[in-house]
Amino acid sequence: MKIKLTGSNGYIGQLISSELVKKGHTVSGINRDLLYSSSANLQEEIRNTDVVINLAGAPILQRWTKKNKEIIYNSRVKTTHNLVKAISELPEIERPKKVVSASAIGIYKSGHSHTEESKNFDDGFVGEVVKDWEHELTALPKNVQTVVFRLGIVFGKEAKTIQNMLLPFKLGLGGKIGSGEQTFPFIHEQDVVNAFIWATETLETSETFNLTAPETISNKEFTHSFARELNRPAFFTVPAFALKLVFGKAASLLTQSPEVSSDKLQKAGFHFEYPTIKATLQDIIVKS
Numbered sequence: 001m002k003i004k005l006t007g008s009n010g011y012i013g014q015l016i017s018s019e020l021v022k023k024g025h026t027v028s029g030i031n032r033d034l035l036y037s038s039s040a041n042l043q044e045e046i047r048n049t050d051v052v053i054n055l056a057g058a059p060i061l062q063r064w065t066k067k068n069k070e071i072i073y074n075s076r077v078k079t080t081h082n083l084v085k086a087i088s089e090l091p092e093i094e095r096p097k098k099v100v101s102a103s104a105i106g107i108y109k110s111g112h113s114h115t116e117e118s119k120n121f122d123d124g125f126v127g128e129v130v131k132d133w134e135h136e137l138t139a140l141p142k143n144v145q146t147v148v149f150r151l152g153i154v155f156g157k158e159a160k161t162i163q164n165m166l167l168p169f170k171l172g173l174g175g176k177i178g179s180g181e182q183t184f185p186f187i188h189e190q191d192v193v194n195a196f197i198w199a200t201e202t203l204e205t206s207e208t209f210n211l212t213a214p215e216t217i218s219n220k221e222f223t224h225s226f227a228r229e230l231n232r233p234a235f236f237t238v239p240a241f242a243l244k245l246v247f248g249k250a251a252s253l254l255t256q257s258p259e260v261s262s263d264k265l266q267k268a269g270f271h272f273e274y275p276t277i278k279a280t281l282q283d284i285i286v287k288s
């Protein structure tokens, strides 16, 4: 198949691209500038593409100044709006048949449990971004299959989260965040890649799926598992107020989380290679 990706140079984009290439597909990235350019330019770029994978999005864990909020919002909502417009304006015969898009579990209200049916959405900045991001996709023509993955925190050797945590934890300075009671909806990068490939190659219906490992753990449990795999203690607590000093309101991304079920994805036939935190960390830490 001919496949184009937005956000192709990012962490997940590179992983998915190289797997698709290995599987014999013709893969290329959509230049970021084109996502903000005229519909005609974007149409040229995606004309006769079979599948578009939509991953563009500026990092969300940064201080939410007015300017950064605009970048975070536009890099998801405006780019997706422009992409959908370009697809819709192409003659039907030249349109991509499928769009597989990233979304995030940040759409859900923290401190509650959610399946994909939940409408109990976060009413803060992240909720607004993710709701609008997904809403843009609803304007795609009905015969363009649309698959949305609401991702949890992605773990892998190259994941920024893991890289940032390795040193303090190796030094025995790791610790839970805030109370540590908040859930920690994680997913191994290989399962993210496998899910996007499965949606691209196999799935035939339009769906929204939560993409988190089946095991539910708390931040405290994650901290203990991570320290155990590294054979280090983890006595410390990273206080919420310290994170607020660094990240301002964005600290809520680290101190609060929704609980999310991925049952729907499993029932649809997807198999997780790394369903538990133990399997996930054993793979990542051995590789690091």
Ligand SMILES: NC(=O)c1ccc[n+]([C@@H]2O[C@H](COP(=O)([O-])OP(=O)(O)OC[C@H]3O[C@@H](n4cnc5c(N)ncnc54)[C@H](OP(=O)(O)O)[C@@H]3O)[C@@H](O)[C@H]2O)c1
Pocket: 006, 007, 008, 009, 010, 011, 012, 013, 029, 031, 032, 035, 055, 056, 057, 058, 059, 071, 074, 075, 076, 079, 102, 103, 104, 105, 151, 152, 153, 154, 155
């Ligand atoms: N990693 C996670 O834990 C996680 C969790 C939940 C959701 N997600 C979502 O999954 C998607 C991919 O995540 P990732 O970890 O691969 O992120 P990443 O490494 O930060 O890459 C995101 C890509 O988005 C593009 N981008 C950055 N700033 C942009 C801007 N201002 N305008 C347009 N595009 C911009 C860039 O692609 P180009 O350089 O190719 O243009 C960048 O490589 C993101 O939308 C993210 O919100 C990720």
